[in-house]
Amino acid sequence: MAHFNKILIANRGEIALRILRACQELGISTVAVHSTADEDLMHVRLADERVCIGPAPGAKSYLNQHAILAAAEITGADAIHPGVGFLSETAEFARKIKEHGYTFIGPSPDMIDLMGDKVTAKQAAREAGIPVVPGSTGEVETLDEAKIIAEEVGYPVLIKAASGGGGRGMQIAKDADDLERALSMASTEAKNAFGNAAVYLEKYLANPRHIEVQILGDQQGNVVHLGERDCSLQRRHQKVFEEAPSPGLTVTEREHIGEVTRAACEKLGYFSAGTIEYLYEDGEFFFIEMNTRLQVEHPITEFITSIDLVRAQIAVAAGEPLSFKQEEIKFQGHSIECRLNAEDPFSFVPSPGTVTRYHQPGGPGVRVDSHLYQGYSISPHYDSLVAKLVVRANTRDECLTRLRRALSEYVIDGVKTSIPLHEWLLDQTSVQTGDYSIKWLEEVLEKL
Amino acid sequence: MSKFDISESLLRKFAKLIEDAGLTEIEFEEEGRRLRLTKQTTSAVVAPQIISQGFPTVSTPPAPSSSDSSTSNSVQINDPDGFVVESAMVGTAYSASEPGKLPFVAVGDRVTEGQTLLIIEAMKFMNQVPSPKAGTVKEILFKDGDAIEFGQPLIVLGE
Numbered sequence: 001m002a003h004f005n006k007i008l009i010a011n012r013g014e015i016a017l018r019i020l021r022a023c024q025e026l027g028i029s030t031v032a033v034h035s036t037a038d039e040d041l042m043h044v045r046l047a048d049e050r051v052c053i054g055p056a057p058g059a060k061s062y063l064n065q066h067a068i069l070a071a072a073e074i075t076g077a078d079a080i081h082p083g084v085g086f087l088s089e090t091a092e093f094a095r096k097i098k099e100h101g102y103t104f105i106g107p108s109p110d111m112i113d114l115m116g117d118k119v120t121a122k123q124a125a126r127e128a129g130i131p132v133v134p135g136s137t138g139e140v141e142t143l144d145e146a147k148i149i150a151e152e153v154g155y156p157v158l159i160k161a162a163s164g165g166g167g168r169g170m171q172i173a174k175d176a177d178d179l180e181r182a183l184s185m186a187s188t189e190a191k192n193a194f195g196n197a198a199v200y201l202e203k204y205l206a207n208p209r210h211i212e213v214q215i216l217g218d219q220q221g222n223v224v225h226l227g228e229r230d231c232s233l234q235r236r237h238q239k240v241f242e243e244a245p246s247p248g249l250t251v252t253e254r255e256h257i258g259e260v261t262r263a264a265c266e267k268l269g270y271f272s273a274g275t276i277e278y279l280y281e282d283g284e285f286f287f288i289e290m291n292t293r294l295q296v297e298h299p300i301t302e303f304i305t306s307i308d309l310v311r312a313q314i315a316v317a318a319g320e321p322l323s324f325k326q327e328e329i330k331f332q333g334h335s336i337e338c339r340l341n342a343e344d345p346f347s348f349v350p351s352p353g354t355v356t357r358y359h360q361p362g363g364p365g366v367r368v369d370s371h372l373y374q375g376y377s378i379s380p381h382y383d384s385l386v387a388k389l390v391v392r393a394n395t396r397d398e399c400l401t402r403l404r405r406a407l408s409e410y411v412i413d414g415v416k417t418s419i420p421l422h423e424w425l426l427d428q429t430s431v432q433t434g435d436y437s438i439k440w441l442e443e444v445l446e447k448l
Numbered sequence: 449m450s451k452f453d454i455s456e457s458l459l460r461k462f463a464k465l466i467e468d469a470g471l472t473e474i475e476f477e478e479e480g481r482r483l484r485l486t487k488q489t490t491s492a493v494v495a496p497q498i499i500s501q502g503f504p505t506v507s508t509p510p511a512p513s514s515s516d517s518s519t520s521n522s523v524q525i526n527d528p529d530g531f532v533v534e535s536a537m538v539g540t541a542y543s544a545s546e547p548g549k550l551p552f553v554a555v556g557d558r559v560t561e562g563q564t565l566l567i568i569e570a571m572k573f574m575n576q577v578p579s580p581k582a583g584t585v586k587e588i589l590f591k592d593g594d595a596i597e598f599g600q601p602l603i604v605l606g607e
Contacts, residue, residue: 070570074595
C-alpha cells in the first residue's frame with residue numbers, strides 16, 4: 001500500500017521505536033535522527049539509516065527544524081513522522097516540510113494552528129458542535145453581570161483571572177450569596193499576581209473525569225471515531241494510568257460523545273489521527289483541547305479496536321482513504337496502559353542511569369512499548385517515560401488481574417521506576433471499582 | 449565494625465569461584481544473613497547489534513559524482529594529536545566552491561583562522577565552514593559530495 005519509500009522519524013525513545021515498527025511492517029525504509037546523547041537508542045540501532053542532528057539538548061537537536069529537514073534531504077526521505085511532543089504540534093514545521101516537497105505525517109498545518117491557540121480552538125470547537133464549558137464570553141465587570149451569568153450556568157461557579165495561571169486568581173462561588181466575596185477576592189488576587197484585575201466566570205466542575213475521544217480522518221473527508229480513553233489518573237496534569245473504555249460512562253454517553261466528536265471533526269475537515277479531550281461530570285462533556293497528533297496512550301485504543309493508528313496515519317498521509325467505516329469498527333474487551341517513568345515511584349524525583357537488568361513481561365494480552373534494554377543508559381536530557389505496559393482482556397476485572405501479573409514479571413534494575421506506584425494503584429479500591437476523578441490521585445498521594 | 453561479619457578472604461574465595469567456574473552470580477545465605485556477589489558482564493547486553501561499526505550511516509549521498517555509495521562516520525583519524533574540525537550541521541559537504549574548481553584546502557596547506565575549509569549545503573543554503581584556528585591541514589576526512597552528520601569529523605589541523 002505504501003506510497004512512501006522512506007520515512008524519517010523526527011523523535012526519540014519509545015514512540016520513535018513504535019513508528020519504526022509500523023514502517024518496517026509496511027516495508028518502508030526508515031531514517032532515525034538522533035542527538036549525540038542518543039546513539040544507543042533502540043530505534044537508532046534498528047533503523048535503516050541514521051543521522052546525528054545535534055547535541056544532547058532537545059532545542060538543538062529534536063527541535064532543530066533545519067537539521068531535521070537537512071537530514072531528510074541527504075537521505076532522500078519522502079515523509080516525516082513527528083511522533084508526540086517535540087515538533088509534532090508545530091505548524092511552522094509541518095508547513096516547512098510541505099514547502100520542501102516532503103510529506104508531514106499529521107494533519108494540515110492550518111489545523112495545527114487553529115487547534116494550537118486556546119481561543120480559536122474553543123471557538124472552532126463550539127461552532128463545530130462540541131460542548132464547551134459554559135461561562136462568560138469575556139471579562140466580567142460587575143456583580144450584577146456575574147449574577148446573571150452564574151444563574152445561567154448554575155452554581156458552583158469559578159471566577160478566574162483573565163491573565164492567570166497556576167491556580168492564583170481563582171475562586172469558587174458556592175451560591176449567589178458567595179459570589180460577591182469570590183469576585184472581589186479573585187479580582188484582587190489577579191491584580192496582585194498579574195497586574196490585571198480582569199476576571200471571567202465559568203461553570204465549576206468539582207470532580208470531573210478526563211475523557212478523550214480518538215478520531216481518525218482521511219483526506220477524502222471521511223472521519224471515524226475509535227471510542228474514548230479515560231485518563232483521569234493524573235498527577236500534575238501528567239497522565240499516569242489510562243484505560244479504555246472508561247469505567248465511568250454509560251453506553252449511551254459513550255455513543256453520544258463518540259458521534260458528536262466524529263461529526264465535529266468531519267465538519268472541521270480534519271484528517272490524520274487526532275484526539276479531543278473533555279472534562280466529564282454528571283453526564284455532561286466539556287471541551288478542554290484538541291491534540292492534533294498521535295497520543296502516548298494510543299495503544300489502549302489499538303488494543304480494543306484492532307486498528308493500528310500509526311499505520312493508518314501513514315496511509316492517510318499518503319492520500320489513501322480510510323479502509324473501514326464507522327459501523328465496521330468493533331470495540332472488544334478492555335485495555336489499560338501504565339506509564340513507567342525512570343523516577344522515584346512516590347517522590348517522583350527523576351532517576352536517570354544505566355539499566356543493569358531488564359526483563360519485560362509477556363504472555364497473553366500484554367504489550368510493552370519501550371526502548372529499554374539491558375545496558376541502556378537513560379539520559380537525563382529527556383522525558384522520563386521509558387516504557388508503556390499495556391494489557392488487554394475481555395473484561396475490566398480480568399484486565400486488572402492481568403496487569404498485576406504483568407507488573408510482577410517486569411524487572412528493571414539500576415534505576416527507580418513507577419512500577420511500585422502502579423502496583424500500589426491496583427490495591428486501591430477506587431482503581432478497582434473505577435470510581436475516580438482527575439483529582440483523586442493527587443489527593444491520595446498527598447495523604448501518604 | 450559490622451554485624452555482618454564476612455572476612456575479606458571469604459569474599460576473595462567467592463570472587464575466584466565466580467571467575468574459575470565462569471559464573472555470573474553467587475548467593476550465600478547463613479542464619480538470616482545473605483551475601484550476593486554478581487559479576488557485570490558486557491555480553492549481557494542483549495539488544496540487537498544490527499548496526500555495527502562501518503555500516504553506512506547515510507547510505508545515499510546525493511552527489512552523483514560520488515562513486516562510493518557508502519559514507520561512514522566511523523572515520524579513522526591518524527593523527528591523534530591533531531585538532532579535529534567537526535561539522536556543526538547536517539548536510540552535504542563540498543570541498544570546492546563549484547564543480548571543477550580547485551578545492552578550498554589540500555593536505556599540507558597552511559590555513560589562517562577564519563579561512564574557508566569547505567562548504568556544507570543544507571536546505572539549499574551554502575554554509576562556509578571557517579577554520580577555527582590557524583594551522584596546517586593534516587587530514588581531510590570527507591569526500592566531495594559526502595552526506596555529513598552533526599559532530600562528524602571533517603578536517604584534522606596540526607601546528
